[in-house]
Structures are given as structure tokens and as C-alpha cells.
Amino acid sequence: MSLADWIAGGDRVELTGHCLFVRQDGAGRPVTLLHGFPTSSHDWAMTVPHLVQAGCQVTTVDLLGFGQSDKPSRHRYSIHEQADLIEAVWRHLGIGETALVAHDYGVSVAQELLARDPGRLTRTALLNGGLYADLHRPIFVQRLLHSRVGPLLARLTDEKRFSANLRSVLAKPVPDELLHDMWTSVIRENGHHLAPRLLQYIDDRRAHFHRWTGSLEQYEGPLLFVWGPEDPVSGAHVLERLRQRRPRATFTVLHGVGHYPQVEAPEETARALAAFLAG
Numbered sequence: 001m002s003l004a005d006w007i008a009g010g011d012r013v014e015l016t017g018h019c020l021f022v023r024q025d026g027a028g029r030p031v032t033l034l035h036g037f038p039t040s041s042h043d044w045a046m047t048v049p050h051l052v053q054a055g056c057q058v059t060t061v062d063l064l065g066f067g068q069s070d071k072p073s074r075h076r077y078s079i080h081e082q083a084d085l086i087e088a089v090w091r092h093l094g095i096g097e098t099a100l101v102a103h104d105y106g107v108s109v110a111q112e113l114l115a116r117d118p119g120r121l122t123r124t125a126l127l128n129g130g131l132y133a134d135l136h137r138p139i140f141v142q143r144l145l146h147s148r149v150g151p152l153l154a155r156l157t158d159e160k161r162f163s164a165n166l167r168s169v170l171a172k173p174v175p176d177e178l179l180h181d182m183w184t185s186v187i188r189e190n191g192h193h194l195a196p197r198l199l200q201y202i203d204d205r206r207a208h209f210h211r212w213t214g215s216l217e218q219y220e221g222p223l224l225f226v227w228g229p230e231d232p233v234s235g236a237h238v239l240e241r242l243r244q245r246r247p248r249a250t251f252t253v254l255h256g257v258g259h260y261p262q263v264e265a266p267e268e269t270a271r272a273l274a275a276f277l278a279g
Contacts, residue, residue, distance in 0.1 A: 001045040003181035007068055010060070015088040021068035022089055026052030029122075030095050030128045030275055032059045032086065035141070035199060036129065036260075037102020040185040042066025043103065047262050054278050059098070061089055062185075065198050071189045077197050079103045079204045083112040084159035096120070099277055103127040103262065104234070108201055108212065115215035125224040126275055127269070128234045128259050131216055132240075133205035136237050142199060150196030157192050159183045171230035171258035178263065181264055216246070223249040224276040227255030235259075250276065 010023030023041065025048050033044045041060040052060050062069040065216050074084065087108060090098065100121045102110035107129030114121060130136035138146070140163075144153050163179045186192050205212065223246060229236040252272040254265045261269045 003042050003184055004043050006042045010068070012068065014265070015085060015090060015092060018072075018085065020064065020085060020089065021062040021071070021205060022093075023160060024060045024093065024224055025060075027057050028053075028055040029057065030059065030098040031056045031123075031276065032095070032100050033101070033110050034059070034086070034102040034106030035063065035066070035146050035244065036059070036106055036132055037201070038066070038184050038186050038192075038195060039085045039141060041183060042181060043262055044065065044259070045269045046266035051277060054238050054274035056099075056277055057273075059089065059093065059095065061086065063105070065194050067185045067191075068188065069221075071191045071194055073190075073193065075197065077194075077200055078111055079201055079208070080124055082109045083116065086113065087116075097122050099123040099125070101125045101127070101273060101277075102129065104129045104259070105198075105201055106135070108205055111212035111215050112208070114219050115211050118219050118221065120130070121219075121221060123222045123224070123277060124219060125148045125226060125273055127261050128228050128231045128238075129206055130202075130234050132213060133202075133209050133231055135234070135241060136202070136205065136224055137233050137237075138202065139165065139168060139233060145195045145200055146199045150199070150236075151193070154195045157195070162186065168229050169231060169233055169259035171228060172262075172264040174263055203223045207267065210221065222276070222279075224272070226252045226254065226261050227247055228254050228261045228274050230255075230257060230262065231259040233259055 012019045034042045042063045061204045255263045
């Protein structure tokens with residue numbers, strides 16, 4: 001599904017002083033999908049139809065600072081606020097218990113939601129992300145964006161550099177059109193200028209390490225990891241610890257896949273999620 005069609009199927013909803021892009025598809029068992037940095041909910045466009053066919057009501061959201069949601073330029077973005085906003089979305093839509101699927105940046109939001117009310121999350125599926133701050137390996141450009149030169153570098157970023165950096169964390173080729181859609185989402189309202197502020201999540205992960213690792217390791221609901229081991233940021237080295245700490249979880253390891261399982265291996269990822277969510 002193209003970015004334009006994806007946007008046409010959702011709405012901007014005002015919540016706690018911000019407008020967020022929210023989309024719902026299907027009917028049945030509720031599931032909420034959280035995207036990663038630096039992209040948007042459109043990452044899930046190839047996943048959603050499979051989940052709808054499996055009997056799910058799928059809620060997707062562009063987190064604050066991403067995609068079609070508001071992008072305040074001088075805001076202090078935090079994982080805790082993103083979790084607040086997801087809870088506000090659930091209240092707005094009348095969603096009580098829900099399954100949760102998260103990728104990359106979204107896994108930290110998921111860990112905070114698990115810490116707050118694990119009983120609300122009927123099932124949790126996590127895709128490549130920095131679940132353990134000490135294992136996170138940001139690529140060189142992310143380290144630069146998170147440094148003093150970050151604001152300048154963000155302003156100099158163009159589509160060519162963006163695509164090259166994204167391809168560096170992928171293990172499989174993806175269409176140029178898909179990367180262009182990602183870039184289009186990022187640059188809306190000069191969103192690429194926000195990268196240094198959004199990357200404060202790296203600091204959040206360190207500050208809340210024990211809270212978030214505890215919420216992951218103590219969660220008692222069904223748990224699935226869909227993982228691309230070729231990911232240089234959160235790949236096989238994170239998977240190894242997850243197998244040690246959560247040995248009874250379900251693992252779907254997509255060999256030859258990098259940081260974006262839902263984009264690099266959409267069919268395999270969607271099948272794994274649909275089967276898991278169907279119970």
C-alpha cells in the first residue's frame with residue numbers, strides 16, 4: 001500500500017494537546033502496532049492486511065514527532081510521553097485489553113507500557129529493538145546525530161544520505177519506492193530536523209534500564225520475538241540474551257534479515273504475527 005493510500009485510511013486525532021495520526025483496520029481481537037525510529041506506522045502497511053484476515057482489529061499510530069503526527073520543534077521528546085499518548089489513543093478509541101506489537105523505538109514504548117499495566121496487554125510481540133540498553137549498537141550516523149553536531153547534521157540530511165543509512169541496517173534489498181515513502185514521512189514539517197531530539201530515547205533507555213528490563217523479563221503473558229539476526233544495531237547479540245532471559249517465549253528468527261523484519265520479510269513476519277495473535 002502506498003504512503004498516500006495509507007494516510008487516506010487514517011485520521012489526525014487531538015489528544016492531550018497534540019494531534020496524532022491514528023488508523024484502525026478490521027474487526028475482532030484488538031492489537032496495537034508501534035513503529036520505530038525514524039519512520040512511521042506505514043512500516044506496517046504490508047502486515048496489517050494479514051492481521052485483519054486473521055480476525056484482528058488493528059490500531060496503528062504515528063508516534064509524536066513521526067510521520068503524520070505533530071512534530072513540535074522545541075519539544076523534549078520522551079518514551080514516557082509516547083506511552084502516555086498511546087494510553088490516550090486507547091481511551092479515545094475505547095480500547096481496553098489489547099495485544100501489542102512493537103519494533104525498534106516502539107519496543108521501549110512497549111516496555112514502559114508493560115511496566116505500567118502488564119495485565120492490559122493480552123499478548124506482546126517484539127521485533128528488532130534495543131530491549132537492553134547495554135547491547136544497543138547505534139550506527140555511526142545515529143551517534144553523530146546524538147552528539148553536539150547532531151542539529152547541523154540533521155539539517156544537512158537529504159534523501160540520498162537517508163536511504164544509504166537505512167540500507168546499512170537492512171540485510172535484504174527493498175524497493176526504492178518504499179525508501180522514498182519513508183523519507184517523505186520523515187521530512188513532513190521538517191521532521192528530519194528533529195532526529196537529535198527524538199534520539200534522546202537512547203538516554204531514556206539508560207536511565208530506565210532496570211524498570212524496562214524488569215517489565216520485559218517479568219511479563220507473564222504470551223511473548224513472541226520476531227527477529228532479524230543480521231541487524232547490526234539489535235541483531236543476533238540481542239537475540240542471544242533474549243533466549244537466556246526469556247527461554248519460554250516463542251522465537252521466529254528470520255535468517256538473512258536485518259533491522260526491519262516487517263519490511264525485508266513481510267510475508268514471513270505477517271504469518272508469524274497472525275499465528276501468534278490468533279492464539
